[in-house]
Amino acid sequence: MSGALALALPRPVRRQIWSIGGGKGGIGKSLLAASLGWQLARLGKRVVLVDADLGGANLHTCLGLPGPSRGLGDFILRRVERIEDVVVDTPFPRLRLISGASDVLGAANINYQQKVRVLNKLRSLDVDIVLIDLGAGTSHNIIDFFLISDVSLLAVVPEPTSIENGYRFIKSALYRRLRNAAPNPAVREIIDSALDAKNAQGIRTPLDLLAAVEREDATAVARLRRELGEFHPRFVVNQVRSPADIAVGHQLVTACARHLGLRASYAGYVHYDDVVWRAVRQRRLFVEKDPDSAPSQEVRQIARGLVEGETMSLAW
Amino acid sequence: MAAPTETHYGVLGIGPRATPEQVERAYRHAAGLYDEDSLATYSLLDVEERQQARERVEAAYTVLRDASRRHEYDVSLGVVSASSVPTFTPAAAPAPGPERAPMVVLPDPVTGPDLKRFRESRGISLRDIATASKVGIRYLEYIEAERREVLPAPVYLRGFVQEYARAVGLDPRPTAESYVARVASMR
Numbered sequence: 001m002s003g004a005l006a007l008a009l010p011r012p013v014r015r016q017i018w019s020i021g022g023g024k025g026g027i028g029k030s031l032l033a034a035s036l037g038w039q040l041a042r043l044g045k046r047v048v049l050v051d052a053d054l055g056g057a058n059l060h061t062c063l064g065l066p067g068p069s070r071g072l073g074d075f076i077l078r079r080v081e082r083i084e085d086v087v088v089d090t091p092f093p094r095l096r097l098i099s100g101a102s103d104v105l106g107a108a109n110i111n112y113q114q115k116v117r118v119l120n121k122l123r124s125l126d127v128d129i130v131l132i133d134l135g136a137g138t139s140h141n142i143i144d145f146f147l148i149s150d151v152s153l154l155a156v157v158p159e160p161t162s163i164e165n166g167y168r169f170i171k172s173a174l175y176r177r178l179r180n181a182a183p184n185p186a187v188r189e190i191i192d193s194a195l196d197a198k199n200a201q202g203i204r205t206p207l208d209l210l211a212a213v214e215r216e217d218a219t220a221v222a223r224l225r226r227e228l229g230e231f232h233p234r235f236v237v238n239q240v241r242s243p244a245d246i247a248v249g250h251q252l253v254t255a256c257a258r259h260l261g262l263r264a265s266y267a268g269y270v271h272y273d274d275v276v277w278r279a280v281r282q283r284r285l286f287v288e289k290d291p292d293s294a295p296s297q298e299v300r301q302i303a304r305g306l307v308e309g310e311t312m313s314l315a316w
Numbered sequence: 317m318a319a320p321t322e323t324h325y326g327v328l329g330i331g332p333r334a335t336p337e338q339v340e341r342a343y344r345h346a347a348g349l350y351d352e353d354s355l356a357t358y359s360l361l362d363v364e365e366r367q368q369a370r371e372r373v374e375a376a377y378t379v380l381r382d383a384s385r386r387h388e389y390d391v392s393l394g395v396v397s398a399s400s401v402p403t404f405t406p407a408a409a410p411a412p413g414p415e416r417a418p419m420v421v422l423p424d425p426v427t428g429p430d431l432k433r434f435r436e437s438r439g440i441s442l443r444d445i446a447t448a449s450k451v452g453i454r455y456l457e458y459i460e461a462e463r464r465e466v467l468p469a470p471v472y473l474r475g476f477v478q479e480y481a482r483a484v485g486l487d488p489r490p491t492a493e494s495y496v497a498r499v500a501s502m503r
Contacts (some may be wrong), residue, residue, distance in 0.1 A: 163355045163356065167359055247345070247348060248356055250345065251349045251357075254349055268437070298433070314345060314438055
């Protein structure tokens with residue numbers, strides 16, 4: 001094939017699925033998702049925001065929209081056949097939304113087949129990035145969306161309860177991933193027992209778990225180590241008020257590496273600021289209302305860093 | 317938990333060629349990680365584990381902060397020979413490679429708040445930069461605040477910003493060029 005012909009052919013574009021989880025409610029996850037989506041769209045990406053906080057959806061309000069008449073629940077319950085039919089425009093170029101459709105009762109408990117159908121259809125959307133706002137908690141629905149994502153963001157605020165839930169979220173996600181990769185029932189049983197904090201084998205961390213698996217089945221552990229190596233959550237520390245709060249993100253990354261044996265990274269932080277609160281009160285998005293404010297610029301930096309594959313790292 | 321056989325360098329997460337400034341920063345990071353009030357480890361480790369981790373960090377720092385004790389330790393590790401000079405000389409032994417983060421280029425134009433955000437994101441204080449660069453802390457504050465009425469002439473400003481950039485891990489030349497050009501356009 002000649003070089004000219006190769007250049008003329010359209011490049012296959014890899015559609016990416018990003019998700020934002022966090023385990024705990026009320027930490028600004030939906031606002032982060034909406035503002036990150038907005039900044040990605042500003043960077044030229046075609047973005048669809050998906051409100052997967054089924055049962056507590058409010059991403060449309062973050063974007064200043066009234067509750068859309070159709071949403072993800074309508075697609076899940078087959079009231080509409082095509083996922084494109086539940087995608088609605090927002091006032092912002094290149095940014096569209098699939099609402100969480102909080103009016104659909106029971107949507108919070110979707111079964112496995114429904115979940116697979118949703119994921120497959122999200123992958124088929126003609127966009128650059130599908131950004132999923134996950135609900136609070138560590139249910140399988142939430143964890144599974146997190147695990148299939150190309151970029152898995154974990155939002156925390158610098159408070160003990162949020163960090164504790166963040167670790168719980170990481171462990172739940174990782175153990176589910178390891179369980180899915182477990183080659184036999186004996187290994188699955190060890191992983192299941194590890195989910196009980198008071199397990200008889202004294203398994204407290206993923207490293208303890210791998211050691212327990214190795215004792216049971218030395219050949220299985222290599223596969224689980226590979227899964228552990230590919231698990232890569234990225235922290236976003238929201239509502240920081242001081243340099244010490246900013247440093248929490250670096251400390252989380254170090255703690256994950258040293259004590260959980262997993263490779264996390266620090267996508268960035270966003271300052272606590274009244275501009276966010278004022279914008280919420282007006283049902284406007286702070287990144288659009290106050291683009292020069294510190295939180296807006298910080299979300300822009302996170303978006304740019306994620307697109308360009310850069311993370312915050314300590315200077316040594 | 318970290319393996320008990322881990323070297324002092326491993327405990328602080330640095331390599332054996334780390335400069336004294338890098339030892340200081342790594343120590344502050346590790347000490348904060350295992351502090352009694354640390355958010356990052358309080359729910360991950362129990363009280364005893366954190367105490368043990370703190371003791372390892374302190375033991376590592378006690379040795380690595382002292383040039384002569386560090387030299388003895390390096391000899392015991394086989395990192396240097398016993399006949400080498402027991403001081404760290406950055407000019408003779410720069411710290412390239414994995415323990416230094418790659419230089420970053422911020423998007424143009426580079427502003428004072430951009431520099432401040434980047435510095436804070438890396439956990440570096442203005443005092444760290446002043447110590448490393450010999451640029452007065454007052455001027456560093458002016459640079460971040462874009463106090464153009466008190467900033468020095470461009471030729472000096474360029475040098476100051478380059479020193480600032482070097483200390484925080486930014487590429488010095490493009491950072492200084494962009495910052496100085498922006499300030500000049502504001503005059």
